[in-house]
Amino acid sequence: MRGRAASRHRAFSVVARSLLVLAIAVALVAGIAGGLLRAGVGLPAQAAGSWLGQAVLAHAFLMIGAFLGTVIGIERAVAVKQPLAFVAPLSSGLSGLLMLAGATSAAAWLSVVAALAFVAVNTLVVVRQRAAHTALLLAAALAWLAGNGLHALGGPAEAVVPWWFGFLVLTIVAERLEMTRLMRRRRGAAPALFGLVGALLAGCVASALTLRWAGALYGASLLGLAAWLLSFDIARRTIKAHGLSRYMAGCLLLGYLWLAVSGVAWAAASLGQPTRDTALHALALGFVFSMMLGHAPVILPAVAGVKLQFGWVFYAPLALLHASLVVRLLLAPSQPALLAPGAAANAVAIVLFAATVLGSALAWRWSHSSTA
Amino acid sequence: MTTDTGLMPVKPPWLDPLGIDASVVHPCRGMDNEHPCASEGPPPYPYAGPEAMRKPIDDALRRVVDPEVAMTIVDVGLVYGVTAHEGRVHVQVTMTSAACPVTDLILEEVQTELAHATPADTQIDVELVWEPPWSTDRMSARAKAFMGW
Numbered sequence: 001m002r003g004r005a006a007s008r009h010r011a012f013s014v015v016a017r018s019l020l021v022l023a024i025a026v027a028l029v030a031g032i033a034g035g036l037l038r039a040g041v042g043l044p045a046q047a048a049g050s051w052l053g054q055a056v057l058a059h060a061f062l063m064i065g066a067f068l069g070t071v072i073g074i075e076r077a078v079a080v081k082q083p084l085a086f087v088a089p090l091s092s093g094l095s096g097l098l099m100l101a102g103a104t105s106a107a108a109w110l111s112v113v114a115a116l117a118f119v120a121v122n123t124l125v126v127v128r129q130r131a132a133h134t135a136l137l138l139a140a141a142l143a144w145l146a147g148n149g150l151h152a153l154g155g156p157a158e159a160v161v162p163w164w165f166g167f168l169v170l171t172i173v174a175e176r177l178e179m180t181r182l183m184r185r186r187r188g189a190a191p192a193l194f195g196l197v198g199a200l201l202a203g204c205v206a207s208a209l210t211l212r213w214a215g216a217l218y219g220a221s222l223l224g225l226a227a228w229l230l231s232f233d234i235a236r237r238t239i240k241a242h243g244l245s246r247y248m249a250g251c252l253l254l255g256y257l258w259l260a261v262s263g264v265a266w267a268a269a270s271l272g273q274p275t276r277d278t279a280l281h282a283l284a285l286g287f288v289f290s291m292m293l294g295h296a297p298v299i300l301p302a303v304a305g306v307k308l309q310f311g312w313v314f315y316a317p318l319a320l321l322h323a324s325l326v327v328r329l330l331l332a333p334s335q336p337a338l339l340a341p342g343a344a345a346n347a348v349a350i351v352l353f354a355a356t357v358l359g360s361a362l363a364w365r366w367s368h369s370s371t372a
Numbered sequence: 373m374t375t376d377t378g379l380m381p382v383k384p385p386w387l388d389p390l391g392i393d394a395s396v397v398h399p400c401r402g403m404d405n406e407h408p409c410a411s412e413g414p415p416p417y418p419y420a421g422p423e424a425m426r427k428p429i430d431d432a433l434r435r436v437v438d439p440e441v442a443m444t445i446v447d448v449g450l451v452y453g454v455t456a457h458e459g460r461v462h463v464q465v466t467m468t469s470a471a472c473p474v475t476d477l478i479l480e481e482v483q484t485e486l487a488h489a490t491p492a493d494t495q496i497d498v499e500l501v502w503e504p505p506w507s508t509d510r511m512s513a514r515a516k517a518f519m520g521w
Contacts, residue, residue: 075473076471076473078473079470079471079472079473079475080471125470125471128470129469129470129471131469133469133471134469134470134471137471175471178468178469178471178472179440179441181468181508182441182448182468182508182511182515182519183519183520183521184508184516184519184520184521234441234519237442237518237519237520238440238441238442241442243439244439245437245439245440245441245442246442248439248440249442297439298439298440298474298477299473299474301474301477302473302474302476302477303473
């Protein structure tokens with residue numbers, strides 16, 4: 001009996017893993033394709049079918065919920081070591097596939113299920129360790145639930161998107177707060193952070209109610225969080241180390257600068273300036289993706305069992321990402337012709353990073369098989 | 373637990389043109405002696421076992437680095453105690469967060485480094501403990517200096 005149960009469990013685990021990998025890859029590729037079309041980049045497969053149309057319409061849903069939501073869900077499920085915790089990433093991953101297939105309503109409600117499961121997982125984390133950073137992880141999960149709920153009920157993008165970004169920003173802030181425990185706490189640092197998180201959530205609520213000052217409050221809280229992270233994060237110390245540690249710190253510090261840019265652009269966009277693309281993508285690509293580039297070399301071995309050989313080559317996609325963001329986010333608002341090439345170079349940076357990860361995984365296997 | 377031979381891995385030059393490789397080179401290489409990894413002196417955790425084993429075990433534990441904080445687990449104060457007795461090494465390690473996805477990797481690296489540092493038939497037990505909870509009081513003086521205390 002036990003043997004049969006074990007083999008059934010193994011088979012289920014293989015299916016679940018394959019589904020997760022497929023869902024993440026599809027969400028990322030379709031999300032990027034949709035983003036490129038939105039930015040006016042012509043794609044050779046433009047006439048390929050309806051999925052591409054869905055990818056354009058659901059760009060944020062695919063990138064934030066189906067891609068990052070699934071990746072973050074897996075990361076948390078691995079940390080709590082609880083098989084049921086994988087319900088969250090499996091649901092969010094599947095919601096992306098449904099969205100591309102045109103089942104928009106089913107996809108939206110499945111993403112609500114994903115967020116509910118993710119709230120449950122983070123409640124478990126808080127029960128296990130009562131601390132400020134675990135409480136923030138739970139707040140992030142609740143923000144995702146609010147965003148997905150509003151989206152499923154047909155709320156406009158202006159109401160939904162602040163909650164979705166709130167989910168990402170609070171998740172990252174929580175993880176960095178845990179690291180700042182190694183620094184001596186300045187008096188007032190903790191109350192300042194809670195005040196900024198409160199302002200961010202108030203900005204989300206105000207955006208959902210379409211209040212006029214909502215964007216200014218949301219942008220100001222992003223700017224404040226950037227200042228807080230630049231002041232108190234250990235990255236300011238670890239940038240003086242070498243190798244992987246310095247690379248990670250570089251990704252973090254560049255990300256905080258883009259978070260500040262996003263805050264200013266978000267507030268400016270709410271006052272009628274043409275900075276909406278800068279606000280959204282300084283946050284999504286400059287801040288969140290930079291964080292992902294930094295942490296992939298330590299997170300991939302932990303969640304996927306894939307070890308990477310770190311080397312200077314990791315700085316190439318990082319440099320391309322940030323250089324192309326300068327073109328797209330800082331120059332394109334005044335010279336619109338730069339938007340499409342800037343966005344295309346953003347996508348090339350992500351593809352280059354994927355190739356770097358693949359190459360460094362092969363290099364690790366090759367070097368370790370040749371010495372074993 | 374299988375371990376590799378401890379030889380320097382052969383690196384493809386296209387991946388590593390300047391010879392930096394976090395898996396074999398300490399991330400703190402080249403730091404001035406203010407850095408915690410330059411730390412010498414008695415281990416900041418209780419040790420029970422033969423005196424001859426003390427340094428190899430401590431050196432092995434100091435090779436396990438959390439790249440996020442650029443410090444060894446000994447300097448962060450994650451090692452709670454070591455017992456070495458009749459072919460068995462038992463290490464108690466903690467983590468700073470229950471939501472940390474890299475816990476298993478760090479435990480695996482402790483196991484691998486200790487396997488390199490001890491005789492071939494040594495049984496190595498790495499135990500993850502949560503009590504007492506980690507606090508900054510456990511950081512070494514140089515770790516605190518590195519973090520700007």
